[in-house]
Amino acid sequence: MEDYLKRNKAYLDTQQGDYGSVWNQILQKKQRAAKRRRLYIQWAAASVILFFAIGMLVRHEWVMQQQLTSLSQINKELARRELQYQKQVSQKWEQYTLIQSPTSPMEALLIDELKRLDTLYQKGLGDLKEAGFNERAVVILLDTYEKRLRIIEQLIYEKQKQVNYESKTKKIDI
Amino acid sequence: MQQLLIEKCKRGDTQAQHELYKQYVHAMYNVAYRICGNRYDAEDVLQESFLKAFTKLSSFKGEASFGSWLKRIVVNQSITAMRSRKGFLSPLTPAIESNTKEEADTWIDEDFPMEKVIQAIESLPDGARTVFTLKAIEEYKFSEISEMLGLSETNCKVQYHRSKKLLNEKLKVLVAEN
Secondary structure, three states, X not given: OHHHHHHOHHHOOOOOOOHHXXXXXXXXXXXXXXXXXXXXXXXXXXXXXXHHHHHXXXXXXXXXXXXOOOHHHOOHHHHHHXXXXXXXXXXXXXXXXXXXXXXXXXXXXXXXXXXXXXXXXHXXXXXXXXXXXXXXXXXXXXXXXXXXXXXXXXXXXXXXHHHHHHHHHHHHHO | OHHHHXXXXXXOOHHHHHHHHHHHHHHHHHHHHHHHOOHHHHHHHHHHHHHHHHHHHHHOOOOOOHHHHHHHHXXXXXXXXXXXXXXXXXXXXXXXXXXXOOOOOOOOOOOOOHHHHHHHHHOXXXXXXXXXXXXXXXXXXXXXXXXXXXXXXXXXXXHHHHHHHHHHHHHHXXXXXX
16 A cells, blocks of 8 residues: 555645635735734834833932932033023122122112022922922022022122212212 | 745745745645645645744754655644544544454555545545555654654554555455446
């Protein structure tokens, strides 16, 4: 029997299937599998991006919660702006301190106002730390620098006024 | 030439895969048909086998010929398809089992129509046909057949001899008619 089948092996493949239809089904399944793979990759990529975005947000908020002593710790842009303000305030204050004359009552009031602004700034920073990053709060804090500059300009004006008054008084005496 | 085609198939070239499919589809269909016994199962097996082959092509290292490698996939898929059938590989009927006397194979003349032999093989019960096909036609060793079917080698040999006995009886009738 085995020998007979071996000798006639070439004549055994007598059946004919619908090969075209089978190939079409193979193609369809391959396309479906490729589509599933693409979807899976897209989902995986989106999940990774989302995971990193959430991670960065959580880290950012965590950093904010941990240590916030100035606006410059929030981001580089704020750091740059705050530094600019601090320089201006520092320059104006030096300008004021160089003018030699006794402190007038008005000046004392303005200096108190400056101290209140410092307190306001620290309180605002504390609120930011507790409640999280808030653009409006940041604007308000930066605004304290603007107010400081205006007050120091007012102080310089008062000092100048005092100096001018004293020099006029001296001339009259003479 | 074929090596180049296989390399292209590995890279996912659909045209190359179709070429390879056309080269082997007829032979593989008949392997599946001989085990499954019907067109519908054979076509399903063919589809799954080629899909599997294209997916696993990277694991084909060329130790055996591509045809042998592919045929093994087809045979395994066919057996998986057959396992879902009730009574696959169950022992043959007691009437046949009780006849333990070894008989000589039925002599088949070279002029005897091949289609009648094929018909007789196809009419065997599922398990008997599978074992007979794998041994006598596909020429696998008993050790390989036992691995494929999950049976012991002894069990496979017994199944094979029983299937031969059954086939002999069918052929006797056909030869007598002829």
